[in-house]
Amino acid sequence: MSLRKLRRLGLEPELVDRLERHKKLSSCQDILVKVHLELQHLTNLNHSDVQKIVTATSRACAPTPTTALQMKQAGLSSGSAPFFSTSLPGLDQALHGGIPAGSVTEIAGPAGCGKTQFCIMLSVLATLPCEMGGLGGAVVYIDTESAFSAERLVEVAQDRCPHHFSNDDAFYKLTSQVYVHKTPTCSDLWNRLQSLEEELIEKRVRLVVLDSVASVVRKEFDNSLRGNLAQRVKLLAKEAALLKYLAESLNIPIIVTNQITTRFKASWEGPHVLSGDIDAGNGAGASAAVDGGYVTAALGNTWSHSVNTRLIVQYLDDKYREVMVAKSPIAPFSSFVYTIQSSGIVLQDDERIWKSSERVATDPGLIPIKVRTMLGQGGGLVVP
Amino acid sequence: MSRHVGSYPLPPYLKTKLLAGGFSTVEDLEDLKPVELSKELKISPEEALEILRVVQGVQNDASSPSSSDEAVKTALDLLQEERHQGCIITFCSALDELLGGGVPLTKITEFCGAPGVGKTQMGMQLAIDVQIPCVFGGLGGEAVYVDTEGSFMVHRLEDMAKAAVEHCRHIATVENNREQLEAMSDFTVEHILSRIHFYRVHDWVELVALINILPEFLQQHPKIRLVVMDSIAFPFRHDFEDLSLRTRLLNGLAQNCIRLADSHKAAVVLVNQMTTKMGHSGDGQAHLVPALGESWGHASTIRVLLFWEAGYRYARLYKSPTREEATVPYQVTMAGIRDVCIPNSTQDVTSDMSQEEGTSHGDHSQRKRPRVS
Numbered sequence: 184m185s186l187r188k189l190r191r192l193g194l195e196p197e198l199v200d201r202l203e204r205h206k207k208l209s210s211c212q213d214i215l216v217k218v219h220l221e222l223q224h225l226t227n228l229n230h231s232d233v234q235k236i237v238t239a240t241s242r243a244c245a246p247t248p249t250t251a252l253q254m255k256q257a258g259l260s261s262g263s264a265p266f267f268s269t270s271l272p273g274l275d276q277a278l279h280g281g282i283p284a285g286s287v288t289e290i291a292g293p294a295g296c297g298k299t300q301f302c303i304m305l306s307v308l309a310t311l312p313c314e315m316g317g318l319g320g321a322v323v324y325i326d327t328e329s330a331f332s333a334e335r336l337v338e339v340a341q342d343r344c345p346h347h348f349s350n351d352d353a354f355y356k357l358t359s360q361v362y363v364h365k366t367p368t369c370s371d372l373w374n375r376l377q378s379l380e381e382e383l384i385e386k387r388v389r390l391v392v393l394d395s396v397a398s399v400v401r402k403e404f405d406n407s408l409r410g411n412l413a414q415r416v417k418l419l420a421k422e423a424a425l426l427k428y429l430a431e432s433l434n435i436p437i438i439v440t441n442q443i444t445t446r447f448k449a450s451w452e453g454p455h456v457l458s459g460d461i462d463a464g465n466g467a468g469a470s471a472a473v474d475g476g477y478v479t480a481a482l483g484n485t486w487s488h489s490v491n492t493r494l495i496v497q498y499l500d501d502k503y504r505e506v507m508v509a510k511s512p513i514a515p516f517s518s519f520v521y522t523i524q525s526s527g528i529v530l531q532d533d534e535r536i537w538k539s540s541e542r543v544a545t546d547p548g549l550i551p552i553k554v555r556t557m558l559g560q561g562g563g564l565v566v567p
Numbered sequence: 568m569s570r571h572v573g574s575y576p577l578p579p580y581l582k583t584k585l586l587a588g589g590f591s592t593v594e595d596l597e598d599l600k601p602v603e604l605s606k607e608l609k610i611s612p613e614e615a616l617e618i619l620r621v622v623q624g625v626q627n628d629a630s631s632p633s634s635s636d637e638a639v640k641t642a643l644d645l646l647q648e649e650r651h652q653g654c655i656i657t658f659c660s661a662l663d664e665l666l667g668g669g670v671p672l673t674k675i676t677e678f679c680g681a682p683g684v685g686k687t688q689m690g691m692q693l694a695i696d697v698q699i700p701c702v703f704g705g706l707g708g709e710a711v712y713v714d715t716e717g718s719f720m721v722h723r724l725e726d727m728a729k730a731a732v733e734h735c736r737h738i739a740t741v742e743n744n745r746e747q748l749e750a751m752s753d754f755t756v757e758h759i760l761s762r763i764h765f766y767r768v769h770d771w772v773e774l775v776a777l778i779n780i781l782p783e784f785l786q787q788h789p790k791i792r793l794v795v796m797d798s799i800a801f802p803f804r805h806d807f808e809d810l811s812l813r814t815r816l817l818n819g820l821a822q823n824c825i826r827l828a829d830s831h832k833a834a835v836v837l838v839n840q841m842t843t844k845m846g847h848s849g850d851g852q853a854h855l856v857p858a859l860g861e862s863w864g865h866a867s868t869i870r871v872l873l874f875w876e877a878g879y880r881y882a883r884l885y886k887s888p889t890r891e892e893a894t895v896p897y898q899v900t901m902a903g904i905r906d907v908c909i910p911n912s913t914q915d916v917t918s919d920m921s922q923e924e925g926t927s928h929g930d931h932s933q934r935k936r937p938r939v940s
Contacts, residue, residue, distance in 0.1 A: 212772045215779075216812065218819075237779060244776035246767055248784070251712075252760035255721045265722065279722055286717055420805030427717045428769060484855065485804065487682040488840045491718050510683035513723040515901070 198236075202226065214240045267390070267436045268316045270308055270343075271530045277508055277517045282436045283492065287426050291441035291480035292496035293554040296504055297523050298440040299330045301496070302392045304527035305438060307340045309390035310360045315347065318435075320389030321360040323382065325375060327399045331363055342526035362386065369399045369418065376425050383433055391429070395440035396422065397481050416485050423489035439490065443552055444481040477551040497552045503531065509550050569594045575621050584608045585618070596622055653706045655697045655793060655834055657689070658731070659906045661895035665884050666869070669696075672706075672792065672834045675824055675866065679839035679857040680873030684880055685899045686838045687718045689873070690795040692904045693836055694763050695724070695731050697793040700750035703735055708792030708833075709762040711781070715774065715801045719765065728759040730902030764788070771802040775816060778823045785831045794827065798838040800858040814862055821866030837867060879907060 202208040208225065214237065217225070222233045249257075258265050266280030275281045282288050282305070290298045306324060311317025324331055340348045340357055347353055362382075366372040382388065396419070404415040430437045480487070480495060487493070493510035499520065506528075507518040520531045569592040572585050588608045590596055596604070596619065605615035654669030663669045670676050670693060678686050694712050699705025712719065732754060739747035764784075768774045774796075785791050799820070807813045828835045842858040857864070857872070864870070870886035883894040896907040 211776070215772055215775045216816075218815075241776035241779035244773055245780050246769075246773055246777065248711075248764045248766050250761050251721055251724055251763040251765055252757060254765060255725065255760060258721060283720065286720075417805050424770075424801075424805060431717055431767070484682070484841060484843050488801070489716075491716075493683070512687055512718045512720050513726075515899070 198226070211240045211244045215244065264313070264318070267305075267309070267318055269305065270316065271519070271521070271528060273517075273519045273530050273532075274506065274508075277514045277519075278492075278511065279513050282438065283513065284436045285431045285434045286491035287423065287430055287437045287439060287489070288492040288494065289439045289441050289480075289490040290494045290496060291443065291552075293443050293478070293498065293552060296496045296498060297521070297528060298496060299394055300335075300523050301528055302394050302438060302440065303331070303336055304339055304343070305390065306361055306392060307336060307343060307357065307527070310357050311344065311347065315344070318389035321362060321386045322390045322392065323379070323386075323388050324361055324363045325372070325391070325393045326363055326365050327367060327372060327393075327395060329365060329367075330394060333358065333363075336361065338525055339527045342524075362388075367399070369403050372396075372399055373418070373422070376422060379429060383429065383435070388433075389435050391426075391435065391437045393426070393437070393439045395442060397440075397442040400482065401442070416483065419482060419486050420489060423486065427489075427491075441486075442481045443478050443554070445478050478554055479550060479552055495550055495552060498554065507550070572596070572622070577618060577621055581610070581614060581618060584610060593622055652832075653792075655693055655706060656699070656704075657692055657904050658696060658734075659897045659904050661906055662882055662897050662904070665882060665890065665893055665895050666871075666887075667890045670793075670834050670836060671869070672832055673828050674868040675821070675828055675835045675837060676869040676871065677837045677839055677857075677867035678871050678873060679841060681841050681855060681875065684873045684875060685897075685904065686873060687716075687797055688723075688899050689904055690797045690836060690838055691719070691724050691727055693793060693834075694795055695728050695759055695903070697834075698754070698759055698762055699731070699735065700747075700754055702744070702746045702750045703738065706792050707790075709764065709788060709790045710793040710795065711764045711766070711784070711791055713766045713768055713774075713777065713794070713796045715768045715796070716798055717767070718797070719767075721760070724760065724763070725756060726901060727903040728756045731759070732756060734902075762790075764791070768802065771807075771816065774802050775820065778820055778827075781823075782827055782830070785827065785833065789831075791831065791833055793834050793836065794824075795836045796824075796838065798840055800838075800840040803859060804840070804842075814860070817859060817863055817866070821863075824866070839863075 202225070208214060214222070219230070219233060219237070222237070223230065226233060226236070228236075264280075265284055266275075266278065266282065267284060268275050268281040269278075290301055292298050302324070306322045308316070309318045309320065309322045311319070313319045336358065337354060340354065348357070364375055366375050379391070383391070400415055400419060404411045404418075406412050406415070426437050426439070429435075480493070487510070490510070491512060492508075492514075495507045495509045497505055497507070499505050503520050503522060505518050505520050508514050508516060521528050522531060523529075571592055572590055572595075573582055575582075577585075585591075585608065599619065601612050601615040601619055604610075604619065605612045608615065652672050654663075654666070654671050656663050656669040657666075666676075678689055680686050690712065694710040697706055697708045697710050699707070701707045732751075735747075735754060736751055739751055766777060768777060781794070785794075803813055803817065824835045824837070827833065840858045841855040844854050844856045857870075864886070867886070868888065869884070872883045872885055874881055874883070879896050880898060881894050881896050884890060884892055898905055898907045
């Protein structure tokens with residue numbers, strides 16, 4: 184919109200020509216960036232004429248208004264569901280129906296907690312027809328860690344919906360509709376995102392999964408080097424803006440996964456927030472017991488602003504994990520216990536388990552996350 | 568055709584002084600300022616001003632300074648205006664107290680806070696509250712919601728609208744006020760949704776363009792009393808190589824918003840994000856501060872910081888020309904922004920709080936404000 188050429192605005196052709204040729208002003212952005220006085224100088228016109236040009240340019244660039252009622256009616260009549268059911272009843276209810284379409288949802292958590300499992304399960308569900316609660320379309324899965332497993336996809340499909348996936352045909356349909364892209368570097372990822380729009384339209388994609396956005400960024404940017412932090416924040420903000428744009432214009436849900444980091448300092452309350460992050464890496468030894476530090480979602484404050492919904496997964500003990508709705512414009516803070524089984528994620532309703540998860544709502548950028556310290560030795564959960 | 572000064576309705580002693588000073592026609596008095604004339608004729612400045620006024624007034628000089636005096640307002644006029652001006656309530660009485668009745672019209676109010684603290688919720692709540700009918704003490708206006716982040720969800724707005732309608736209906740039924748009950752027919756969820764004008768802005772160029780044409784839009788819809796920008800920070804935080812350009816654009820935006828707020832008697836609410844600022848507080852730690860830099864702090868008249876502490880949400884007023892800095896708790900419920908009932912307090916404290924609320928509501932008693940739970 185902002186790069187719209189002046190030519191198409193209906194201004195006088197000689198004026199447009201003159202501007203383009205001599206002053207290099209050819210798009211709306213060039214006009215709106217300049218001060219009135221500058222424009223008068225460049226166009227050699229008086230104040231009211233310049234005002235007319237600016238108004239015409241603004242009118243062309245500004246978005247068209249709609250009312251909230253029209254939006255609601257458009258949503259009802261468009262046929263595409265406003266929410267993508269996760270098939271986890273408690274979570275769906277808290278989220279008003281499921282993962283919202285047209286926005287970016289983030290799943291953050293420690294290694295091995297179930298983020299990729301969640302993504303694989305949602306990919307299966309997205310390919311199911313709408314009558315079964317799916318999105319009836321293709322899935323684009325952007326994999327930065329090479330964690331995607333087609334075998335697991337098939338296993339989840341088989342165990343979750345045995346009726347539907349009862350013959351080879353159904354499996355064929357499922358697997359041919361999930362498009363996996365491996366993007367091991369930041370530039371690969373950025374290029375892939377930029378060319379995504381055409382692919383989404385062409386292949387009728389109804390869900391985009393990016394697993395994970397944190398790994399490439401943390402590999403390539405070293406926060407201790409000067410300027411790197413600013414660059415990283417900029418890149419993430421650009422990616423977030425692009426993902427949001429795609430989600431909204433095509434009205435599809437986009438899921439992004441994130442890692443964890445350790446923050447230092449005893450009190451994590453109040454408006455004073457603390458030291459810069461230290462990358463905790465992805466290993467199981469990510470102990471949070473570093474002098475009163477605690478583990479939380481990675482990528483910093485600006486990224487936390489950029490995602491619309493944030494789900495945090497964490498360990499409760501060796502077998503049970505928990506998913507929390509940490510940030511959502513539509514759902515209150517809530518948490519659910521689950522386990523990972525062959526059919527994917529399964530919620531647990533057991534009363535006993537609830538007691539061990541006393542959650543207090545707080546800043547979604549600062550929620551402490553429990554990690555697993557010892558592998559399968561039946562002990563030691565580090566609670567910050 | 569210049570008139571003789573003697574033909575003007577001036578006191579005779581001034582006429583003699585003029586003639587003695589060598590001023591015989593109107594042209595001789597052209598381009599003369601009162602102080603100069605008073606020095607030359609040795610008369611007081613007021614008399615000189617009177618002479619010039621009479622002479623130039625009769626000539627019907629449209630560009631004389633006297634005609635622009637009507638545009639100047641005295642503080643008395645402003646005081647009367649301010650008293651009658653409404654505020655937009657937030658349904659959280661503690662927050663309304665903090666702001667002196669609610670979000671004021673003709674001013675820019677900024678809400679900044681960490682992610683997830685409720686800034687979008689606040690914007691949506693205000694967009695509903697501005698529509699509360701006048702008989703309930705509201706403004707009965709419409710709202711413009713400019714979304715730059717994509718966090719606006721119609722379903723959430725619907726929930727909040729339903730709660731607001733219920734609230735008002737409850738009051739109307741309890742007080743059995745015929746006017747209020749009649750007003751309810753125009754205050755339904757559908758009506759509320761239809762009176763919120765929504766713009767989705769994708770980058771800063773669109774935002775600049777939109778603010779340029781908003782005055783026109785507001786003129787076409789004179790009932791608009793609120794413009795919410797959620798958020799002003801997002802489009803300016805990435806993709807900006809030239810920081811001085813950013814500062815210039817933000818200043819221009821701020822000026823336009825101020826003009827908009829003033830000329831259309833609307834409230835402008837800006838939602839800002841937070842950014843991390845490294846180690847200045849003496850202990851070398853990084854702090855969260857409002858985004859967009861120090862110079863942006865001058866743009867808004869009123870600044871409210873929203874933050875989390877010990878599991879509760881708080882609002883702190885830290886810039887206001889009329890109210891004292893204070894911090895109050897609030898919560899975000901299914902129904903929207905509401906007060907918090909602190910659970911651990913003793914009976915005395917709660918009764919104290921309600922007493923305080925009672926007395927402080929006294930000055931706003933001329934308006935019937937809906938009671939908040």
